Every structure is written in C-alpha cells, then in structure tokens.
Amino acid sequence: MKLYELSLSEALEKMAAGELTSVELTRSYLDRIEAIDQNVSAFITVDREGALGQAEQADKNRKQGKVGELCGIPVSLKDLLCAKNLKMTCGSRMLENFIPPYDATVVRKIKEAGGVILGKVTMDEFAMGSTSETCCFGVPQNPYKKGYVAGGSSGGSAASVASFECVASLGSDTGGSIRQPASLCGVVGMKPTYGRVSRFGLTAFASSLDQIGPLSRTVEDCARVMKVIAGHDFMDSTSVKREVPDYTASLTAGLEGMKLGVPKEYFTEGLDSEVEAVINNAIGVLKEKGAEIVEISLPHTEYCVAVYYLIASSEASSNLARYDGALYGYRKENTQSLLEMYKETRSLGFGEEVKRRILIGTYALSSGYYDAYYKKASQVRTLILNDFKKAFESCDALISPVTPMAAWKMGENTDDPLAVYMSDILTISANLAGIPGMSIPGGFTQAGLPVGVQLQGAHFTEDKLFKIGFNLEQALQLQPRKLDI
Numbered sequence: 474m475k476l477y478e479l480s481l482s483e484a485l486e487k488m489a490a491g492e493l494t495s496v497e498l499t500r501s502y503l504d505r506i507e508a509i510d511q512n513v514s515a516f517i518t519v520d521r522e523g524a525l526g527q528a529e530q531a532d533k534n535r536k537q538g539k540v541g542e543l544c545g546i547p548v549s550l551k552d553l554l555c556a557k558n559l560k561m562t563c564g565s566r567m568l569e570n571f572i573p574p575y576d577a578t579v580v581r582k583i584k585e586a587g588g589v590i591l592g593k594v595t596m597d598e599f600a601m602g603s604t605s606e607t608c609c610f611g612v613p614q615n616p617y618k619k620g621y622v623a624g625g626s627s628g629g630s631a632a633s634v635a636s637f638e639c640v641a642s643l644g645s646d647t648g649g650s651i652r653q654p655a656s657l658c659g660v661v662g663m664k665p666t667y668g669r670v671s672r673f674g675l676t677a678f679a680s681s682l683d684q685i686g687p688l689s690r691t692v693e694d695c696a697r698v699m700k701v702i703a704g705h706d707f708m709d710s711t712s713v714k715r716e717v718p719d720y721t722a723s724l725t726a727g728l729e730g731m732k733l734g735v736p737k738e739y740f741t742e743g744l745d746s747e748v749e750a751v752i753n754n755a756i757g758v759l760k761e762k763g764a765e766i767v768e769i770s771l772p773h774t775e776y777c778v779a780v781y782y783l784i785a786s787s788e789a790s791s792n793l794a795r796y797d798g799a800l801y802g803y804r805k806e807n808t809q810s811l812l813e814m815y816k817e818t819r820s821l822g823f824g825e826e827v828k829r830r831i832l833i834g835t836y837a838l839s840s841g842y843y844d845a846y847y848k849k850a851s852q853v854r855t856l857i858l859n860d861f862k863k864a865f866e867s868c869d870a871l872i873s874p875v876t877p878m879a880a881w882k883m884g885e886n887t888d889d890p891l892a893v894y895m896s897d898i899l900t901i902s903a904n905l906a907g908i909p910g911m912s913i914p915g916g917f918t919q920a921g922l923p924v925g926v927q928l929q930g931a932h933f934t935e936d937k938l939f940k941i942g943f944n945l946e947q948a949l950q951l952q953p954r955k956l957d958i
C-alpha cells in the first residue's frame with residue numbers, strides 16, 4: 474500500500490505509533506500531485522514549501538505531546554477559502570493575483586488541529602456551476618473516466634480526494650457543490666446545517682445558502698474533519714452557538730429503530746435507471762441493517778430549481794458587486810473614466826456564467842420585479858422548508874439520489890445552462906431549507922462511473938447522517954477500482 478492511499482484514521486494511527494512522519498506522508502502527496510496532476514487538473518496552487526514546513530512542525534509538535542486532531546494530515550482547499558499568503562482565485566480572472574492576508578476560520582482551525590495545507594484546488598468560477606468547467610485555471614477531470622466531468626462547483630476538491638492527491642479537502646455547497654462532485658467522483662461529502670460551520674473567510678456566493686464542508690474517502694474521515702471545523706465563531710454572525718458533538722462517537726451504533734424516508738418526488742422521470750438501481754440497493758442494505766423504510770412526500774420539489782436560481786442569483790448579484798477592480802484583483806488598465814474602468818473590468822474579468830447570474834439577480838431584485846421574483850421565491854422557500862419539517866416528524870433522515878445521472882462528458886451541456894440547472898434538482902432544496910446533506914459512494918454504472926447516495930437530515934443532525942453513512946459504507950464494502958488518470 475502506498476502512503477497516499479492511507480485513510481485519515483490509518484495515517485493518524487501510524488503517526489501515533491511512530492511508524493510514519495507527517496513529512497513522509499506530505500511528501501508522498503506532493504510527489505503524487507507532481508506525477509499525476511497534469512492529468513487530473515485538480516490544483517491551481519501547490520504550496521510545496523509551506524506544506525513541508527507545516528509537516529515538520531506537526532512532527533515536532535507530536536514529539537512534544539502536542540497532538541491535534543489532524544496532526545500531520547495533508548488537505549486541499551477549494552480556491553474560495555482564504556489561506557494567509559496563498560493566492561486565492563475563486564477560479565476567476567477577476568481575482569487572478571489576489572493574496573489574502575488572513576486565514577478563514579476553517580483554515581485556522583485545520584492549522585490549529587495540526588493539518589497541513591497542500592494547496593488550493595479548482596472550482597467553477599465563484600462557485601457557480603455543476604461541472605467546474607467555468608474555472609479559468611484548469612478544469613478537473615473525473616478520476617474514474619477520462620474526458621468526463623468531476624462535477625462542481627467543488628470539482629477540484631472531489632477530484633483531488635478521489636485521485637489520492639490529499640487525505641481530505643474542504644469545499645463549499647450553495648446548491649449541491651460538495652455533494653454533487655462527491656457523488657460524481659465516488660467520495661464522501663458533507664454539507665453541514667446552515668450555521669454549523671463558520672463562513673468567515675469564505676468568498677460569498679449566496680449568503681443565505683453557502684456552507685463549508687469536508688470531502689474525504691471514508692465516512693469516518695469526513696466525521697473527523699467535520700468535528701474540527703464545526704462550531705460557533707464570533708467572526709460569523711450566522712454561525713450558531715451550539716455544542717459540537719463528537720461525530721465519530723456514534724458511527725458504529727446500529728440502525729435499529731431508525732426510520733428512513735424515501736421522497737417520492739425524487740424518483741420521477743429524468744432519473745437514470747442505473748442511478749435508481751444503486752439507490753434501491755442502498756435502501757435494501759439499510760433495511761437489512763435494521764432501518765425502517767417509509768415513503769414520504771416533499772410536494773414543493775418541482776419549484777426548487779426556480780426558487781434557488783432566483784435567490785442564489787439575487788444574492789450573488791449583490792455579493793459580487795464588490796469586484797470593481799479598484800482595490801484588488803483584475804483591473805482593466807488605460808480606461809478614460811472611473812465608470813468605464815468599472816464597466817470594462819467587470820465585463821472582461823467575469824466569465825459568461827457569472828455575468829448571467831449577476832444579470833438574472835439584478836433583474837429579480839429590481840424595483841417593479843422584486844415582488845414577482847425575489848419575494849415570491851422567498852415565500853416558496855418557506856413552503857419547501859415546511860415540507861422538510863413535516864417529513865422529519867415521521868422519519869430520522871431521507872435517502873435519495875444526489876443527482877439524476879452519473880458524470881457526463883466534458884463539453885456536453887455547456888451551451889444549455891438550463892439543462893445543467895435542472896441537474897441540481899435533488900441537492901438545492903437542502904440549502905434552501907438549511908438542513909444537512911451528505912453523499913456517500915453507493916456503487917458504479919456499467920460505464921464505471923461512481924454514483925453517490927444522498928442522506929438528508931433535520932437541522933443539526935449531522936451525527937445521524939454520519940452514523941447511517943457509516944453503516945451503509947460498511948455494508949456495501951465497495952472495492953477500490955482502478956482510476957483512469
């Protein structure tokens with residue numbers, strides 16, 4: 474077994490036993506990145522020197538008995554999280570040369586726990602997209618099939634974990650951007666409850682929907698990282714003061730007495746039959762493990778895509794107003810006036826998809842249209858939340874597909890934004906309702922593409938999702954497959 478194939482828990486054990494140092498582990502990942510990343514295109518920035526320095530420090534700390542929960546563990550960061558003195562592009566020309574002077578709270582927590590930051594990974598520009606193809610600095614490949622998308626917007630996070638270029642990664646999820654690429658790349662991804670993880674230092678896309686969360690190769694690894702990043706932060710007023718449970722504590726408990734709901738609206742036309750088969754198999758497996766399966770209804774599911782794209786775009790149009798070329802990032806030079814500088818900078822600096830969202834959002838918020846679009850969408854959002862509240866009165870968690878289909882070919886659908894928006898239908902409602910959602914590898918299609926199983930739970934029930942996910946993972950025992958990189 475290669476060092477980079479170790480799980481987080483295995484690596485910690487070996488380091489604790491004195492059989493492995495963080496420097497050795499970090500080197501094995503850096504060498505792996507150097508050897509294969511030209512095929513995967515997961516990394517925008519690799520911080521070799523910084524990572525080795527942090528690894529040396531972690532080894533020193535361990536010797537002195539200062540052993541954090543991630544002591545010596547190499548991770549990657551989606552390139553919209555601020556890490557001090559490390560370039561942060563958000564996948565956009567607009568921030569091509571931006572170097573943040575501070576750490577995001579999650580980055581600080583990872584560092585304080587002894588984690589090693591390997592670098593920053595590719596993503597859709599400003600996290601808008603479902604394939605990472607709008608990234609200006611490389612488009613990640615699906616590690617299981619050349620020429621297929623890794624998903625998005627945290628495509629680099631998922632691809633870097635799946636291709637063993639890091640132990641775990643942090644991504645962000647506004648409408649599915651952790652769970653969808655996790656599903657498409659065959660890794661575990663958790664989108665926590667809104668307010669569970671601080672967003673200080675996360676580049677805002679849609680502030681009422683954005684959450685940061687971990688991606689990893691096993692459920693236990695995901696729970697370990699989640700434990701480190703969760704919790705209240707006085708720098709983020711939307712983070713919630715609530716105790717953080719030990720997410721690893723209840724993993725091995727059985728599922729007796731648990732009720733899992735199957736939302737019938739998620740199993741309609743457009744759902745690929747191979748995806749459906751993987752989910753049905755997972756449902757069968759969990760039933761055998763003692764869970765009771767009940768059908769439930771989320772009647773407002775059909776409105777989710779419209780509501781999400783109005784709300785997310787409206788918030789994006791406001792959040793992205795700050796990129797004007799005046800203080801940092803890209804600026805069009807040699808313009809005649811301040812207004813022209815703003816206009817040219819924004820026209821040239823942003824890509825097509827981002828500009829489309831800014832236009833949709835500006836329209837939806839403008840006077841005369843606000844009531845019909847933004848306000849109406851906000852009202853329907855409450856109905857969607859109520860659907861979930863009702864569902865969780867009769868079950869502990871929901872099980873469903875993450876996406877209606879497995880990964881598709883790169884370049885497909887790039888001229889049809891609506892088709893891509895529609896593929897988000899099964900993930901965006903969790904963001905609208907603020908509830909946690911998770912993707913766990915469930916199987917593969919005939920073509921060898923991974924398919925994830927989605928679990929969604931009531932607010933702050935991440936521990937339940939980890940427990941169900943762990944049971945599923947253990948029961949399925951998916952065998953490692955050869956990567957196509």
Ligand code: GLN
Binds near residue numbers: 626645647650651897
């Ligand atoms: N695919 C969705 C979008 O394009 C979700 C993105 C995300 O979660 N960041 O908006």
